[in-house]
Amino acid sequence: MTRIGIMGYGNLGRGIECAVKYAPDMELVAVFTRRDPATVTIQTENVPVVSANEADAWTDKIDVLLLCGGSATDLPEQTPQYAKLFNVIDSFDTHARIPEHFSNVDAAAGESGHVAIISVGWDPGMFSLNRVYANAVLPEGKDYTFWGKGVSQGHSDAIRRIEGVKNAKQYTIPIDAALDAVRSGKQPELSTREKHLRECFVVLEDGADAAKVEEKIKTMPNYFADYDTTVHFISEEELLRDHSGMAHGGFVIRSGKTGMHLENNAVIEYSLKLDSNPEFTTSVLIAYARAAKRLYDEGIKGAKTVLDIPPAYLSERPDAELRAALL
Amino acid sequence: MTRIGIMGYGNLGRGIECAVKYAPDMELVAVFTRRDPATVTIQTENVPVVSANEADAWTDKIDVLLLCGGSATDLPEQTPQYAKLFNVIDSFDTHARIPEHFSNVDAAAGESGHVAIISVGWDPGMFSLNRVYANAVLPEGKDYTFWGKGVSQGHSDAIRRIEGVKNAKQYTIPIDAALDAVRSGKQPELSTREKHLRECFVVLEDGADAAKVEEKIKTMPNYFADYDTTVHFISEEELLRDHSGMAHGGFVIRSGKTGMHLENNAVIEYSLKLDSNPEFTTSVLIAYARAAKRLYDEGIKGAKTVLDIPPAYLSERPDAELRAALL
Numbered sequence: 044m045t046r047i048g049i050m051g052y053g054n055l056g057r058g059i060e061c062a063v064k065y066a067p068d069m070e071l072v073a074v075f076t077r078r079d080p081a082t083v084t085i086q087t088e089n090v091p092v093v094s095a096n097e098a099d100a101w102t103d104k105i106d107v108l109l110l111c112g113g114s115a116t117d118l119p120e121q122t123p124q125y126a127k128l129f130n131v132i133d134s135f136d137t138h139a140r141i142p143e144h145f146s147n148v149d150a151a152a153g154e155s156g157h158v159a160i161i162s163v164g165w166d167p168g169m170f171s172l173n174r175v176y177a178n179a180v181l182p183e184g185k186d187y188t189f190w191g192k193g194v195s196q197g198h199s200d201a202i203r204r205i206e207g208v209k210n211a212k213q214y215t216i217p218i219d220a221a222l223d224a225v226r227s228g229k230q231p232e233l234s235t236r237e238k239h240l241r242e243c244f245v246v247l248e249d250g251a252d253a254a255k256v257e258e259k260i261k262t263m264p265n266y267f268a269d270y271d272t273t274v275h276f277i278s279e280e281e282l283l284r285d286h287s288g289m290a291h292g293g294f295v296i297r298s299g300k301t302g303m304h305l306e307n308n309a310v311i312e313y314s315l316k317l318d319s320n321p322e323f324t325t326s327v328l329i330a331y332a333r334a335a336k337r338l339y340d341e342g343i344k345g346a347k348t349v350l351d352i353p354p355a356y357l358s359e360r361p362d363a364e365l366r367a368a369l370l
Numbered sequence: 371m372t373r374i375g376i377m378g379y380g381n382l383g384r385g386i387e388c389a390v391k392y393a394p395d396m397e398l399v400a401v402f403t404r405r406d407p408a409t410v411t412i413q414t415e416n417v418p419v420v421s422a423n424e425a426d427a428w429t430d431k432i433d434v435l436l437l438c439g440g441s442a443t444d445l446p447e448q449t450p451q452y453a454k455l456f457n458v459i460d461s462f463d464t465h466a467r468i469p470e471h472f473s474n475v476d477a478a479a480g481e482s483g484h485v486a487i488i489s490v491g492w493d494p495g496m497f498s499l500n501r502v503y504a505n506a507v508l509p510e511g512k513d514y515t516f517w518g519k520g521v522s523q524g525h526s527d528a529i530r531r532i533e534g535v536k537n538a539k540q541y542t543i544p545i546d547a548a549l550d551a552v553r554s555g556k557q558p559e560l561s562t563r564e565k566h567l568r569e570c571f572v573v574l575e576d577g578a579d580a581a582k583v584e585e586k587i588k589t590m591p592n593y594f595a596d597y598d599t600t601v602h603f604i605s606e607e608e609l610l611r612d613h614s615g616m617a618h619g620g621f622v623i624r625s626g627k628t629g630m631h632l633e634n635n636a637v638i639e640y641s642l643k644l645d646s647n648p649e650f651t652t653s654v655l656i657a658y659a660r661a662a663k664r665l666y667d668e669g670i671k672g673a674k675t676v677l678d679i680p681p682a683y684l685s686e687r688p689d690a691e692l693r694a695a696l697l
Binding site: 058060062065086138169171172173174175176178179183226228301307310314318319323326327348350351352357358366369 | 385389393465472489506508510555635638639643650653678681684685689692693
């Protein structure tokens, strides 16, 4: 059994609990929190909630520690810190800062002899894998990534920072016509506006000016100005009732060419349709925790990404069985 | 530069030539044939066509030999034979015999110190990868594979063996309603008949009985009896004009569940839409030839499959660049 620890108990921490429950070769041994452990109730019975300060006492009881913090401030600190003590997995998703994060984590994990797999999840993660496979197989071509339909936390937060807004959720929605154009093999050039719509559900503070809020949203640079944006004003009750879901998904498509004169189209498409974004993300994390243990047992150390891991290492089934059943 | 040799010059051999042309780090150095080399004209200039009997004189001039024979009789002999002399890639696709083939090739490649990657292509190959990834991430779920629309060589051959048939092409066509049911997350049980249609284009010998041929096709066990089959009788000219394409494709879908009580759906879909089946297949072979060279340079030996190879090994771009650009 691979012994799993969780660092941080939010949506991802709860997702890990679910994924461990259905992994036949895994057991959850501790949940670490920066809060007062007495105030944290988890879903799994007979698993202790422990102060994050006491994690170093658990190094010989945990095979892989799953880091469930955020990419903005938590993981840049936590992943190098805990890679000194444990094999770790994180879901660091600030694409532009991955090289720097990789380098920091690699130094820490290399020195302590642990395996640290960073940027695991679906984007980065499964989507990255598919971009690399598709680019290697079809060197002549064009990549397209679409996200949604799903809630963007960053865009929802941006709306909530506007004066007069009490609460908000923002859905990113891929545009069907753009998807169809890409699937046709024509390799269209698509503007930002042509690829995704943005739909906002906003709860106003008492007395706020709806027209002014809508104008501020629609003209916000980077977040909304380049998109066709729809704004709906609703009550807080409606927001909680109808917009608390965590569904998400997306599409990675490579439209390429084959043949001596590149005369033939080849379109590779990978897509996800997820009722629960955090539960799927953590299902990926747990599969890579299995790989981290196997690599560590082989004497491998340092930072890794999904691009470095053989697919078979994600499965609990022996290689020969995978060849017979799934190849 | 990775120096590539081709063993066997049919559709796959021609596809390799195209894929090598667009791989910046590859060069084609020889094409081997069992025919009289003087009778074989290839598409690439200044590359020799050599008798297969002389391959052993090329061991220090070729990094990876691509085996382009058939799975029925060629590859079970050729792959172990040439793995004694070269790093090799094959597209062995008889799923049921993969364990036996792997074992034979592993013995030969292990002894000679070469890398042999078997069963490369799209099914087995890219589809297998996606089955393994999706099963590891979603242990609770159900797998679906659909093929087509595309020509099935085996089914076309079966029709051609019927008395009175001069020529034939058979298309395997996935049924949209079945695909939609699978994508819904409902995990339907689908019969053979519900998943694929079979459409046949048949040229009769002079004086043959069309009704009798149609009856023989539609009732043929294993090949057609379990399917809804349509038969069109056409002229040889029409067959050559309208049905000489090599388009193919398919879908690998895993419909899984996440959550503490498996209350949420998660659907992973991978699909291919290919104008040229052999050109895409060989594009995959060439990407794995790159991986074989890298593994060999690291001192690895023995038989491998796509399940054993880290995704980054397929790319000519350095790992750090992949992390920065595609992760």
